[in-house]
Amino acid sequence: xxxxxxxxxxxxxxxxxxxxxxxxxxxxxxxxxxxxxxxxxxxxxxxxxxxxxxxxxxxxxxxxxxxxxxxxxxxxxxxxxxxxxxxxxxxxxxxxxxxxxxxxxxxxxxxxxxxxxxxxxxxxxxxxxxxxxxxxxxxxxxxxxxxxxxxxxxxxxxxxxxxxxxxxxxxxxxxxxxxxxxxxxxxxxxxxxxxxxxxxxxxxxxxxxxxxxxxxxxxxxxxxxxxxxxxxxxxxxxxxxxxxxxxxxxxxxxx
Amino acid sequence: xxxxxxxxxxxxxxxxxxxxxxxxxxxxxxxxxxxxxxxxxxxxxxxxxxxxxxxxxxxxxxxxxxxxxxxxxxxxxxxxxxxxxxxxxxxxxxxxxxxxxxxxxxxxxxxxxxxxxxxxxxxxxxxxxxxxxxxxxxxxxxxxxxxxxxxxxxxxxxxxxxxxxxxxxxxxxxxxxxxxxxxxxxxxxxxxxxxxxxxxx
Numbered sequence: 229x230x231x232x233x234x235x236x237x238x239x240x241x242x243x244x245x246x247x248x249x250x251x252x253x254x255x256x257x258x259x260x261x262x263x264x265x266x267x268x269x270x271x272x273x274x275x276x277x278x279x280x281x282x283x284x285x286x287x288x289x290x291x292x293x294x295x296x297x298x299x300x301x302x303x304x305x306x307x308x309x310x311x312x313x314x315x316x317x318x319x320x321x322x323x324x325x326x327x328x329x330x331x332x333x334x335x336x337x338x339x340x341x342x343x344x345x346x347x348x349x350x351x352x353x354x355x356x357x358x359x360x361x362x363x364x365x366x367x368x369x370x371x372x373x374x375x376x377x378x379x380x381x382x383x384x385x386x387x388x389x390x391x392x393x394x395x396x397x398x399x400x401x402x403x404x405x406x407x408x409x410x411x412x413x414x415x416x417x418x419x420x421x422x423x424x425x426x427x428x429x430x431x432x433x434x435x436x437x438x439x440x441x442x443x444x445x446x447x448x449x450x451x452x453x454x455x456x457x458x459x460x461x462x463x464x465x466x467x468x469x470x471x472x473x474x475x476x477x478x479x480x481x482x483x
Numbered sequence: 484x485x486x487x488x489x490x491x492x493x494x495x496x497x498x499x500x501x502x503x504x505x506x507x508x509x510x511x512x513x514x515x516x517x518x519x520x521x522x523x524x525x526x527x528x529x530x531x532x533x534x535x536x537x538x539x540x541x542x543x544x545x546x547x548x549x550x551x552x553x554x555x556x557x558x559x560x561x562x563x564x565x566x567x568x569x570x571x572x573x574x575x576x577x578x579x580x581x582x583x584x585x586x587x588x589x590x591x592x593x594x595x596x597x598x599x600x601x602x603x604x605x606x607x608x609x610x611x612x613x614x615x616x617x618x619x620x621x622x623x624x625x626x627x628x629x630x631x632x633x634x635x636x637x638x639x640x641x642x643x644x645x646x647x648x649x650x651x652x653x654x655x656x657x658x659x660x661x662x663x664x665x666x667x668x669x670x671x672x673x674x675x676x677x678x679x680x681x682x683x684x
Contacts, residue, residue, distance in 0.1 A: 229644055231602045231622065272669070277602055303500050308624060308667050328496045330667065353530035355598050355626040398598060429600050452596065482602040482622045 231482040233277035233453035242293040272305040283313030302328025333358040336374040349396025359397040364405040404434035411437030419449030486512040486521035493527035501666035515547035528563030533575025557682040560660035585634035593646030598628040611640040623663035
């Protein structure tokens with residue numbers, strides 16, 4: 229049977245100075261964990277099932293720089309590569325695919341223009357389209373937030389999952405805004421509600437702090453995959469050790 | 484030299500990068516002539532059976548692809564590239580496949596979620612060329628909602644399970660194909676591609 233996937237995510241804040249990528253993978257507001265190409269290769273060798281890149285660069289140059297990073301990474305990393313962050317059109321996606329990306333993740337752009345999901349799925353196939361959803365609990369419901377989790381929409385997150393999968397999304401990347409960065413564990417209630425309606429794989433994100441958190445998200449939350457960012461940086465949690473832990477607890481992982 | 488077919492529906496860059504990693508040069512084949520003159524051919528593919536066949540026909544590549552397979556020179560189909568070898572697919576009932584192998588392509592009907600996305604274990608048959616030096620039960624990366632059902636099961640070189648047992652790889656003479664993506668399957672995938680590169684007509 230299919231394994232549950234562990235996906236490290238590299239938040240990339242890129243700038244090019246004299247032809248070199250500086251800044252790099254962002255750990256927090258001021259600390260940079262290193263070069264995205266180098267880090268992703270490390271994760272690949274450490275057993276990552278896929279690698280995700282989130283382009284959080286604020287400048288205008290960003291689009292082409294991320295393309296260059298992917299071009300470099302895809303020469304050394306032979307597991308699927310997903311890229312998100314500011315993708316607004318079929319052209320944006322096409323440039324990334326040509327450079328070696330396997331999937332693109334769209335978030336605010338899908339809310340602004342749901343048809344983009346269908347266009348991307350038609351052009352590149354559903355398997356290449358991940359819809360990223362940032363959700364926050366307000367009263368008894370989960371609402372979709374956009375613009376980096378800052379702006380609330382009227383969309384119910386669970387209904388939004390049904391909408392985008394009908395439009396052709398191949399996967400859902402579901403981030404809990406409440407848990408993100410807290411290291412207090414994933415939002416299992418959100419995951420359960422999501423899996424009750426999802427017919428496509430759900431990737432859990434937001435809240436990873438310990439190995440047990442991953443276990444809970446995959447077991448009780450029934451997530452198909454887990455994404456984590458800063459936890460894997462600086463060797464705080466190694467992917468191989470995490471997978472061994474999960475395997476011991478009866479979770480089917482590739483190791 | 485390994486030629487990779489490019490008619491708009493494959494992840495050519497990834498396949499080229501994988502061959503480059505194992506020290507194999509590749510070229511791109513876009514025209515009938517380039518396909519016919521290739522020493523070894525790879526047909527990669529992602530997406531939709533019907534669209535892929537339409538692209539092949541639009542670029543007038545159907546005959547040269549069939550001809551290449553008949554020539555006995557080594558051929559490797561990846562993902563859709565495996566499915567297209569068969570007669571037809573439930574995914575696109577109106578578009579016939581290349582039909583160089585007998586059998587049809589069907590949808591997973593016992594799976595909870597589709598597409599199948601992720602790593603699955605392939606049980607390889609003994610004595611196959613593609614799986615030489617690879618563990619009998621090994622992880623490979625899949626992205627598919629459909630799979631091939633060859634009429635002649637003897638050509639199935641690897642199986643996997645996703646709600647039901649399904650054909651993960653085939654091997655018959657010069658024809659090799661995988662439902663999974665070896666170029667995205669880490670070290671095991673690179674080894675498989677190396678095995679294909681080493682096949683002599």
